[in-house]
Amino acid sequence: MNSMNTAAMPAQNVSEKVAKPVIDEKPETAVITEGSTVGQPFADDPKFKLRNVEVFYGENPAIKNISLDIGRNEVIAFIGPSGCGKSTFLRCLNRMNDSIDICRVKGSLMLDDQDIYDPKRDVVELRARVGMVFQKPNPFPKSIYDNVAYGPRIHGLANRKSDLDDIVENSLRKAGLWDEVKDRLDATATGMSGGQQQRLCIARAIAVSPEVILMDEPCSALDPIATAKVEELIAEMSESYTIVIVTHSMQQAARVSDRTAYFHLGHLVEVNDTDKVFTAPDHQLTESYITGRFG
Amino acid sequence: MQTANLLPLILVIAVIAYGLAYMRSRTVAGPLGGIRNLKALPFYYAARAALWCAIPALIVLSAWAAFEGKVIQNLVVGSLPSELLPQSAGEASLLMSQINNVAAGKLNPNFVPADVVGAADKLGALNAQSSQFKTVLVVLIAVLGAAFAWSRVQPQINARENVERTLRWIFFACAAVAVLTTVGIVFSVIFETVRFFGKVPITEFLFGTSWSPQTALRADQVGSDGAFGIIPLFTGTLLISAIALLVAVPTGLLSAVYLSEYASKSARSVIKPLLEMLAGVPTVVYGFFAALTVAPFIRDLAEMVGLEASSQSALAAGLVMGIMIIPFVSSLSDDVINAVPRTLRDGSLALGATQSETMKNVIFPAALPGIMGGILLAASRAIGETMIVVMAAGLAANLTANPLDSVTTVTVQIVTLLTGDQEFDSAKTLAAFALGMMLFILTLALNMIALKVVRKYREQYD
Numbered sequence: 212m213n214s215m216n217t218a219a220m221p222a223q224n225v226s227e228k229v230a231k232p233v234i235d236e237k238p239e240t241a242v243i244t245e246g247s248t249v250g251q252p253f254a255d256d257p258k259f260k261l262r263n264v265e266v267f268y269g270e271n272p273a274i275k276n277i278s279l280d281i282g283r284n285e286v287i288a289f290i291g292p293s294g295c296g297k298s299t300f301l302r303c304l305n306r307m308n309d310s311i312d313i314c315r316v317k318g319s320l321m322l323d324d325q326d327i328y329d330p331k332r333d334v335v336e337l338r339a340r341v342g343m344v345f346q347k348p349n350p351f352p353k354s355i356y357d358n359v360a361y362g363p364r365i366h367g368l369a370n371r372k373s374d375l376d377d378i379v380e381n382s383l384r385k386a387g388l389w390d391e392v393k394d395r396l397d398a399t400a401t402g403m404s405g406g407q408q409q410r411l412c413i414a415r416a417i418a419v420s421p422e423v424i425l426m427d428e429p430c431s432a433l434d435p436i437a438t439a440k441v442e443e444l445i446a447e448m449s450e451s452y453t454i455v456i457v458t459h460s461m462q463q464a465a466r467v468s469d470r471t472a473y474f475h476l477g478h479l480v481e482v483n484d485t486d487k488v489f490t491a492p493d494h495q496l497t498e499s500y501i502t503g504r505f506g
Numbered sequence: 507m508q509t510a511n512l513l514p515l516i517l518v519i520a521v522i523a524y525g526l527a528y529m530r531s532r533t534v535a536g537p538l539g540g541i542r543n544l545k546a547l548p549f550y551y552a553a554r555a556a557l558w559c560a561i562p563a564l565i566v567l568s569a570w571a572a573f574e575g576k577v578i579q580n581l582v583v584g585s586l587p588s589e590l591l592p593q594s595a596g597e598a599s600l601l602m603s604q605i606n607n608v609a610a611g612k613l614n615p616n617f618v619p620a621d622v623v624g625a626a627d628k629l630g631a632l633n634a635q636s637s638q639f640k641t642v643l644v645v646l647i648a649v650l651g652a653a654f655a656w657s658r659v660q661p662q663i664n665a666r667e668n669v670e671r672t673l674r675w676i677f678f679a680c681a682a683v684a685v686l687t688t689v690g691i692v693f694s695v696i697f698e699t700v701r702f703f704g705k706v707p708i709t710e711f712l713f714g715t716s717w718s719p720q721t722a723l724r725a726d727q728v729g730s731d732g733a734f735g736i737i738p739l740f741t742g743t744l745l746i747s748a749i750a751l752l753v754a755v756p757t758g759l760l761s762a763v764y765l766s767e768y769a770s771k772s773a774r775s776v777i778k779p780l781l782e783m784l785a786g787v788p789t790v791v792y793g794f795f796a797a798l799t800v801a802p803f804i805r806d807l808a809e810m811v812g813l814e815a816s817s818q819s820a821l822a823a824g825l826v827m828g829i830m831i832i833p834f835v836s837s838l839s840d841d842v843i844n845a846v847p848r849t850l851r852d853g854s855l856a857l858g859a860t861q862s863e864t865m866k867n868v869i870f871p872a873a874l875p876g877i878m879g880g881i882l883l884a885a886s887r888a889i890g891e892t893m894i895v896v897m898a899a900g901l902a903a904n905l906t907a908n909p910l911d912s913v914t915t916v917t918v919q920i921v922t923l924l925t926g927d928q929e930f931d932s933a934k935t936l937a938a939f940a941l942g943m944m945l946f947i948l949t950l951a952l953n954m955i956a957l958k959v960v961r962k963y964r965e966q967y968d
Contacts (some may be wrong), residue, residue: 310855
């Protein structure tokens with residue numbers, strides 16, 4: 212069993228490995244030991260430094276001793292079968308699990324070397340820095356303008372109406388939505404198409420100038436064209452934000468992310484560069500999953 | 507047989523028809539290879555048999571009951587000699603009650619004309635005949651209906667459609683009952699109101715500032731002519747309702763917010779039923795609580811700070827009424843707040859909004875229609891409430907906005923006008939109907955305004 216080997220794998224010719232997988236070098240069976248993650252879970256000077264994270268729903272462990280670094284301006288994808296804990300783990304990063312009474316989080320979760328779960332921590336400030344986009348587009352039943360202006364208003368980001376107008380326009384532009392909605396900013400957001408709604412939610416998250424954006428299966432409710440637009444957007448945003456994306460689509464993970472983390476039954480099995488995960492995964496379970504043997 | 511006894515009989519026949527049709531459908535299905543070869547499940551054949559048995563019988567029975575009395579009365583009166591025939595409606599009813607009393611043995615036959623005794627005998631005979639005939643007819647129809655349905659238990663006939671269609675009509679009839687009742691109430695009130703306005707000019711009624719409905723009963727009686735200005739009553743109603751809503755809306759709304767957003771599951775499961783119990787306390791209990799505890803307390807308190815307060819005050823009634831209607835606001839609001847999708851809440855929280863900001867900016871606007879509904883219900887309860895006001899606010903029709911004064915309300919006046927002996931053609935009695943009409947219009951207007959408000963401000967999710 213490998214345990215957290217950062218650079219243990221020797222450099223190999225990728226194409227050769229695809230043609231003839233060298234089984235011996237991988238953990239042979241589908242056995243996972245707690246806290247053992249193969250690949251490269253750590254980074255220098257990370258945005259998030261997460262160590263020995265455990266999450267319980269009541270008595271049931273949902274996340275079992277996971278350690279992971281998330282780099283600055285990195286796009287990292289969380290993949291894995293349903294119920295493997297990837298969404299739960301994602302929601303720890305901006306404390307969205309707080310609203311679930313029976314949920315307990317243990318371990319050390321640091322954002323820029325500050326403890327996320329410090330009892331004295333201001334959750335409002337944390338969430339302003341770590342934005343989130345949800346699985347189902349959830350625009351507020353307000354106008355398009357008010358949706359984007361919602362965050363800046365509650366955080367007092369604009370002193371004047373013209374400032375707010377600028378923030379709204381910039382956010383909508385960054386989300387690639389401005390040209391579609393600039394003439395109907397007062398129209399209600401729930402009347403937009405699903406893809407537009409999701410991009411509006413992204414604009415809404417961008418509007419508070421976060422450093423990190425968490426995306427929980429952002430395209431699972433969208434058609435392929437809308438999905439392509441959102442993915443394009445993620446690629447553009449990766450220049451200025453750290454992005455953590457949970458996805459069920461392996462093609463999507465392969466297209467948008469720099470690194471990919473594979474979760475299995477609450478364990479973090481493997482973290483590696485995305486190319487490597489999809490061409491020559493280190494762990495047997497990862498390979499089984501990406502080749503469609505289960506999941 | 508009496509109508510009341512026929513009803514259970516029809517029910518029994520219908521149950522038997524159900525059972526027989528059920529068994530027959532299974533028997534029919536047997537050789538075909540099971541009930542899936544029938545057009546409909548055995549339940550539908552059976553239900554159709556029960557419906558065909560019961561519904562025609564019930565219709566005939568109710569029609570019979572409706573016309574029986576009239577027909578028999580005409581037959582009896584028609585048999586009387588012409589010199590006894592009644593000249594007016596009053597005489598007719600007197601004659602009929604004489605005949606009835608003789609027939610029932612309550613009146614000695616020696617005191618009435620022989621023809622009336624004969625009519626009474628005829629009445630008894632007709633009643634007996636009618637009853638027998640009715641019993642036979644109804645049972646016959648029920649049995650025939652059941653037999654027909656039984657014969658129609660055939661695999662190629664789709665009983666499901668018949669049953670569905672019949673059920674649709676039954677549901678419609680039930681819905682119609684409520685609507686027709688409302689229409690009936692409105693019309694009965696309208697007719698009396700029009701009669702009232704024949705005696706008291708409508709302008710005096712609507713704009714008069716003095717209410718004193720005592721009219722002279724005799725021509726030579728010293729007394730008032732009666733003053734029918736509803737303004738003091740309406741200000742009283744509005745004053746007390748406003749106080750009640752001032753108590754109930756903030757308390758109810760905020761407790762709903764607490765229950766749905768902040769309270770733990772266990773706290774909620776205790777507090778919510780307790781709150782709802784408030785609505786179950788009889789208003790008479792609230793009434794004496796208001797009259798014996800709250801009103802004196804308010805008077806003492808007011809005197810302590812140097813204000814003059816009557817021992818029955820609008821404030822006392824309003825406060826207690828407010829407590830009573832809290833659950834209307836809190837319970838309904840709690841339900842609609844809970845119905846707002848979790849994703850909206852999460853969306854707001856994830857943007858860094860606090861719980862109360864989320865409540866104010868997202869959940870409240872989305873839940874507004876339901877909250878408004880709760881407030882409306884509470885308001886109609888407050889306007890229509892009578893008992894608390896009778897006991898705690900008094901009967902004096904003062905035109906005042908001072909909550910420490912005693913006032914009276916529209917409902918209380920309706921009660922005082924219609925209780926005790928009265929003649930139905932006096933302005934005093936008819937005034938009650940006009941007041942009822944005004945109350946009806948008031949609540950209707952309230953509903954329409956609230957609907958407008960909701961349509962303007964609601965934020966529709968989904």
